[in-house]
Amino acid sequence: MIKIISFFTKMEEFVSRLLLSIVVLLVFFTAVGRWAGLPVAWSVNIAQLLFVWIIFLGSNQALRNNKHIGVDIFSNLLPRRLQVLNEIFVLILMSAFLLLSVVYGVKLSIDNSTRVISNTPISYSFITMAVPVGSFLMFLTVIGKIYSIVFGCERNGLRRF
Template sequence: MLEHVEEIFESIGLSLLIILVFSAAVLRFFGVDMSWSTDLAQLTFAWVCFIGADLAIRKNRHMGVDMLVNRFPLKVRNGIYLFNSILMLCFLAFVVYYGTNLCVTNFQRKFNTLPISYSFATASGPVGGLLMIFTVVANIRKYIGNFIKKDYTNLVKAEAEGGDIL
């Protein structure tokens, strides 16, 4: 359910971003000022990036270099993926903590052309980080479960689907 909501959000956000940037460029050619579109595009871009990052992790479609890792046996790969996920979890905890502090700090700051607080843009970091924490914790549980069951077939299945494992 959450994945479906994220996909809809991403589709709307990317569409809005493309329309804003394209229309601002075309209208600027004709001398029409759309300076507010830059701030709205910046706000949209922040949210699209963080929600999209969670979606990429959730669907195993994020960028990675796995030439070396793919040479290891499945049990070792599972351990590497578990270690990487734990590192990601630690980093995301920092993103959520310091991002929340940044939201509080930016509460009084306003966008140049929009009558809203800049915290709406900075909130994308902790919200996206929290969503990614849920995804990474689910992955950690899967990797620990692989060790307990001594069954690593889900790693092979994910590779066959064309995505990375992390």
Template sequence: MKSLYWKFAKLESALASFLLISIFLLVFLSAFTRTLGRPINWAQDAALVAFAWMTFLGSDLAIRNTRLIGIEVLTKHFPKVIQKYLDIIFKIIIIIFLLILIRYGYVMVITGMKRTITTLGISYAYVTASVPVGAFLMIISTSIRLVESIKKPAKKWGEDK
């Protein structure tokens, strides 16, 4: 199962990189052709779709690679046991927040089905689907980090930083 997860993680990383490069190229090409008097009308909308997906995939990558913004300025002065329990509590809060994102993201997808991105001819649900899908992926990554935090002895807390 771990092997499958890490293969998926590599695919997700490659997809996020592809989306970032695509956004850059689409926006640059759109601006360049607009200055030539031949605008590419669909490029901005395609960049919007790519940006929505890249944001949530990139957030999952940040969680997986422990690149989240922390409040270590305060917590590093606490005893290691308290640091460990605070980390566990914060991860649980993150999971609860992500569950809320899934719930309301699903509502956004349903309401977005009725809207159409005119220049692309696709439903706006393709954009809003990034919210529940990305939140689900982040729950998996956060849960893995939560289990690691629970298993790690408090006396070893903060050694890997």
């Protein structure tokens, strides 16, 4: 199971880096093209599409590595046991929100399936699908964190999710 999670984590990081590289190259060549008098109308729209996906994939990576900004001034005042219970409670709330984001993100994607991105034949749902896909990945990360806390993976020598 750990090998599967590790594989998908590395794949997600690779895809994020690849998409970011494509965005940088696309924006660079678009800027050079405009300077040369050869603007590419669709490039900005494709860069925005890729950027939305980068945001959601990066959010999951930040969540997995505890890199999101957090306010822990109050939880640090609690005894250790209550801190753990508070963390589990917050993660459960996050998982509920993320599931709602998945459900409503799918609905949003379906609603936008006939809409196209300007200057391209690409459906706008390719942009909006980043919401349910990214939210589902974050949901899996949150479930992994809850599992790690409840079953004490750190105490048992396993890597915390």
